Amino acid sequence: MSIGFVILFPVTFMSNIFVDPRTMPGWLRDISDINPVSHLVTATRALMGGTPIARSLGYTSEYAFNRAFTRHRRTPPGRYRTQARRAQTP
Numbered sequence: 001m002s003i004g005f006v007i008l009f010p011v012t013f014m015s016n017i018f019v020d021p022r023t024m025p026g027w028l029r030d031i032s033d034i035n036p037v038s039h040l041v042t043a044t045r046a047l048m049g050g051t052p053i054a055r056s057l058g059y060t061s062e063y064a065f066n067r068a069f070t071r072h073r074r075t076p077p078g079r080y081r082t083q084a085r086r087a088q089t090p
Helices: 002-013 026-034 036-049 062-073 077-088
Strands: none
Touching: 002 036, 026 036, 062 077
């Protein structure tokens, strides 16, 4: 448990949880941009704030995201969510 804390503590503080990356020094912004915690926080904020997730992931539109998702998963996002919910129901 102590080892995990030693790793997670700096990773958390080098993310965009507490500070906007635009206000960070360049070297810290670079670390924040590749930090997996930052990606998780950005996606969570987008989902909780109602911001379309497609744009925050770099897609130009919801249509572009849907097309890429369908090509990758061979099913549209809506159908994928429905199937995932059914699979989770006991």
